[in-house]
Amino acid sequence: MKLTPLTIFLIGISLAVIFITYGLFQHWIPNQRDAAVFQSWGSKLEAEGAKMPAAKNRVKKAAEAVKTAESSWARTVARRTPPSTVDAGGINLAVDRYNLTVDARRFRNNIQNAVNRQLKSGGITVIQGPSVPFPTEDPATILSTYFNYPDREQPVCIFDLGQVTVRGTFEQISNNIRSWSNMPGYLAVADGLAISGTSPNLTGTYNLTVVAFIRGKRVSPDLPAGSGGVPGAVAGVPGPPRFGGGGPPAGGPAGGFSTAAGGRDAER
Amino acid sequence: MKLNLLPTDVSKAGASTVAWIVSGLMVLASVAAAGGMAVVSAGSLESAKQAAADKMQLAADAKVTADQAEKQIAEVTVIDRNQKLSIAMDEHNRKYVDLYRDILRYVPSYYRITSMTAAPTGENASQVILTGQLQSFRQYADLAIAMWKVPDVVSVSREGYAVIDPVVPALSETDQTGRAIRPDEAPVPDDWEGRMNALMAQAAAQPQGFQNASGFGTQNDLEARGPMPQWSTVTMRLSLAREMRTPDPRATILSGGSAGALGVPGAPGAPAGGPASSGFGQVGGPPPGGGRGGAGR
Numbered sequence: 001m002k003l004t005p006l007t008i009f010l011i012g013i014s015l016a017v018i019f020i021t022y023g024l025f026q027h028w029i030p031n032q033r034d035a036a037v038f039q040s041w042g043s044k045l046e047a048e049g050a051k052m053p054a055a056k057n058r059v060k061k062a063a064e065a066v067k068t069a070e071s072s073w074a075r076t077v078a079r080r081t082p083p084s085t086v087d088a089g090g091i092n093l094a095v096d097r098y099n100l101t102v103d104a105r106r107f108r109n110n111i112q113n114a115v116n117r118q119l120k121s122g123g124i125t126v127i128q129g130p131s132v133p134f135p136t137e138d139p140a141t142i143l144s145t146y147f148n149y150p151d152r153e154q155p156v157c158i159f160d161l162g163q164v165t166v167r168g169t170f171e172q173i174s175n176n177i178r179s180w181s182n183m184p185g186y187l188a189v190a191d192g193l194a195i196s197g198t199s200p201n202l203t204g205t206y207n208l209t210v211v212a213f214i215r216g217k218r219v220s221p222d223l224p225a226g227s228g229g230v231p232g233a234v235a236g237v238p239g240p241p242r243f244g245g246g247g248p249p250a251g252g253p254a255g256g257f258s259t260a261a262g263g264r265d266a267e268r
Numbered sequence: 269m270k271l272n273l274l275p276t277d278v279s280k281a282g283a284s285t286v287a288w289i290v291s292g293l294m295v296l297a298s299v300a301a302a303g304g305m306a307v308v309s310a311g312s313l314e315s316a317k318q319a320a321a322d323k324m325q326l327a328a329d330a331k332v333t334a335d336q337a338e339k340q341i342a343e344v345t346v347i348d349r350n351q352k353l354s355i356a357m358d359e360h361n362r363k364y365v366d367l368y369r370d371i372l373r374y375v376p377s378y379y380r381i382t383s384m385t386a387a388p389t390g391e392n393a394s395q396v397i398l399t400g401q402l403q404s405f406r407q408y409a410d411l412a413i414a415m416w417k418v419p420d421v422v423s424v425s426r427e428g429y430a431v432i433d434p435v436v437p438a439l440s441e442t443d444q445t446g447r448a449i450r451p452d453e454a455p456v457p458d459d460w461e462g463r464m465n466a467l468m469a470q471a472a473a474q475p476q477g478f479q480n481a482s483g484f485g486t487q488n489d490l491e492a493r494g495p496m497p498q499w500s501t502v503t504m505r506l507s508l509a510r511e512m513r514t515p516d517p518r519a520t521i522l523s524g525g526s527a528g529a530l531g532v533p534g535a536p537g538a539p540a541g542g543p544a545s546s547g548f549g550q551v552g553g554p555p556p557g558g559g560r561g562g563a564g565r
Contacts, residue, residue: 005287012291016298023302031309035316042320049326055333062340069347076354148522153346158518167490174365181358189357191514193364196383196399197492198483206364211357211517213350 077215082110082185084215089114089185093147093155094218097139104135104146111186115161115210118183122176124168130161130208140223147214155214165205170195173204180208187211349520356515363512371396371506374418378407379502382492386512393422394512398504401495405433408502415504423507429500 003011083090091107093100112132119129135146147155166176173195180188193206367386375381381400388394402408408429415424434448442462443455456466475497478485482494495501 003284005283008284008287008291012287012294015291016294019295019298019302023298023305027302027306028309031306031313035309035313038313038316038320042316042323045320045323045327049323049330052326052330052333055330055337058337059333059340062337062344066340066344066347069344069351073347073351076351080354152521156521158521160518170368174369177365178362181361187354187357187517188361189515189517190361190364192385192387193368194383194385195368197490198380198382201490209357209517211353211521 077213080183080185080187081213081215082107086110091214093143093149093214093216094220096220097142097223100220101135101137101139101142104142108132108134111157111159111210111212114183114185115208118179118188119164119166119176121179122168122174123172124166124176124204127165127167127203128163130164132159132161132210143219149214149219155216155219157210157212157214159210159212161208161210163205164190164208165203167197167201167203169200170202173202176204177206183210185212187213353515353517353520357517360515367394367396367508367510367512371398371418374414376407376411376414378402379411380493382494382501388512388514389507391513392509392511394508394510396506396508398506399501400504401499401501402429403496403499405429405431408500411502411504415506418506418508420508420510421506422509423505425505426502427505428502432498 081090085092086103086106089110091103095103115130115132119126136142138145143149143155144151147157149155166173168176173193177190177193180190188208188210190206190208193204195202195204197203364386368384371384372381375398379398379400379402381398383399384396386394386396402411408426412424412426415421432450432452434450436446436448437443437455439446440455442457442459444458445456447456449455453470454466457463475481479497480486481497483491484493484496
């Protein structure tokens with residue numbers, strides 16, 4: 001069979017169209033489109049990269065802010081947080097959980113003593129004083145229930161002590177209320193003062209809340225699951241979470257306590 | 269007249285040859301164009317990729333730096349929140365006493381207060397309730413006027429006074445004069461004998477001996493003294509534009525609240541001077557491969 005020139009020409013055109021179509025749709029257009037996407041992404045990256053000076057400035061300002069805040073907070077910590085040892089009247093959360101259950105009760109008594117002392121300031125007569133709640137005896141939950149950790153960034157005790165009733169003159173009651181602003185070792189707020197009676201025997205009632213930010217960089221590790229032993233004596237117990245809790249506890253030494261620094265604590 | 273004496277297949281063979289050559293050239297050109305498109309576009313893509321990759325490191329460095337700032341800001345936010353909480357708690361311990369002192373400066377001496385309470389009613393709003401005793405309707409009015417002088421007062425309301433001041437009665441058969449009497453007294457007759465008897469009756473009704481009223485005259489000093497005979501217990505309610513809300517340590521610390529906790533100043537924002545929002549992390553990863561599964565490209 002003989003092909004006519006027109007047929008041959010059409011065959012050539014058809015093949016050319018096939019090749020050009022292949023090159024256009026299989027390579028040119030997709031590559032150009034991807035290139036445009038990469039260029040767009042590159043522009044965004046460039047914009048982000050251009051923020052480096054601002055980011056450095058931000059870091060610098062943040063560091064200054066941290067320094068200022070820590071300096072200010074350090075003064076508060078020195079006067080208005082409990083000491084870092086039980087013997088000094090405070091609490092050390094780095095001991096193992098079983099010892100912590102014992103220490104926490106001593107700590108509670110120390111807080112009660114501090115509240116009782118403070119409650120009498122101003123020369124008033126205490127009619128009804130508040131009672132500081134007792135910690136749980138459960139070593140597994142004592143940190144979370146009594147010290148609110150690791151729910152928050154750092155251990156903190158918050159006691160809503162309820163109503164306090166005192167008796168005295170207006171001056172005495174006023175001084176008593178004001179004195180909560182100077183309670184050593186603790187933060188306290190007296191709220192809802194109501195005064196009744198006939199001078200000089202006025203009765204003052206108010207609600208009292210005491211807050212204890214706990215000092216220290218370490219807390220005791222969690223109890224091993226199903227273990228009745230002391231965590232500190234078990235090899236391979238994960239290291240303790242540190243204040244600031246940035247993620248799962250790292251594997252600590254056999255003793256269970258991590259000595260790594262860098263956590264946030266109440267002293268800062 | 270010209271005659272084409274060549275066979276017809278001679279001219280067709282020549283035309284076919286030309287057609288084959290032209291077609292071949294077209295195919296070769298199209299192949300070359302397709303190859304060119306593949307090479308050029310691939311080069312363009314590679315250069316775009318390389319450019320993006322070059323910028324990636326800079327962007328990553330910037331993000332690390334920004335994250336570092338964010339971390340520090342988060343840290344200072346917590347510290348600052350605690351610091352502001354402590355300040356707010358200390359300041360609040362003076363608020364009630366200061367409020368009562370401010371109000372007592374305007375309380376007249378004839379109003380003997382036996383109870384003072386205050387409570388916040390909202391943002392920068394509070395209510396104070398004073399309960400005390402006074403003697404006359406005049407004092408009742410003057411007391412309200414005095415309370416309006418208290419700084420920041422928004423409204424004053426009063427209640428509790430029982431009016432016993434003498435009033436002029438309507439005339440009656442026995443009383444043609446209308447002498448002023450207390451509300452619980454009978455009209456005073458006009459005739460001298462009836463008037464004398466009425467006054468004697470009034471005198472007989474007066475308190476005699478130790479009444480043991482409202483705690484007066486007892487040795488129990490701890491008991492609040494109530495109203496004296498013919499005095500009234502009056503309650504004054506003052507609404508003030510004054511911030512009395514209490515810092516809530518539990519809400520502030522445990523819920524991480526800042527501005528939301530009543531009376532507690534909000535946690536600080538980012539340090540000034542930085543970008544309002546760095547936008548880091550919004551760029552995401554590299555674009556997908558165009559949906560072509562182009563791993564081989």
